[in-house]
Amino acid sequence: MARDSDILYQLFPRATEKEIVILPLPDMVDTICKDINYLQIEEKITKEQIEEQKNKLKAMLGKAEAGITEKYKITWKEQVNKRLDTKKIKTEAPEIYEQFSVLSESRVLRIETLKREEEKNE
Numbered sequence: 001m002a003r004d005s006d007i008l009y010q011l012f013p014r015a016t017e018k019e020i021v022i023l024p025l026p027d028m029v030d031t032i033c034k035d036i037n038y039l040q041i042e043e044k045i046t047k048e049q050i051e052e053q054k055n056k057l058k059a060m061l062g063k064a065e066a067g068i069t070e071k072y073k074i075t076w077k078e079q080v081n082k083r084l085d086t087k088k089i090k091t092e093a094p095e096i097y098e099q100f101s102v103l104s105e106s107r108v109l110r111i112e113t114l115k116r117e118e119e120k121n122e
Contacts, residue, residue: 015107033111 023029057074061067066075090097 009107013105013107033113036111037113 057067058076061074061076065077066073068074086097
């Protein structure tokens with residue numbers, strides 16, 4: 001699926017500013033948009049449920065680094081990561097920040113539900 005997205009971006013890398021088109025097959029487009037909205041809600045719920053289940057395991061592990069059952073080994077270990085504080089670099093060394101800053105371009109798809117005239121007047 002991501003590959004399809006890459007191909008579409010290669011075909012249509014830039015939007016024509018201020019151009020709005022009437023999409024063909026409005027019922028199909030409406031269904032697609034409704035499906036996307038539904039799936040995004042489901043994704044959020046699923047992520048929350050996954051986090052709840054993970055928290056149950058963490059509570060069971062407590063201070064232990066690992067736990068084991070007949071089927072699973074669960075670990076909950078500290079992990080150290082080293083990251084650049086870009087906000088600090090930007091304020092304390094703006095010339096270095098600018099030297100190594102890279103601009104990236106993309107097209108963002110957003111779906112907005114429009115209110116119909118009769119809904120606006122209510």
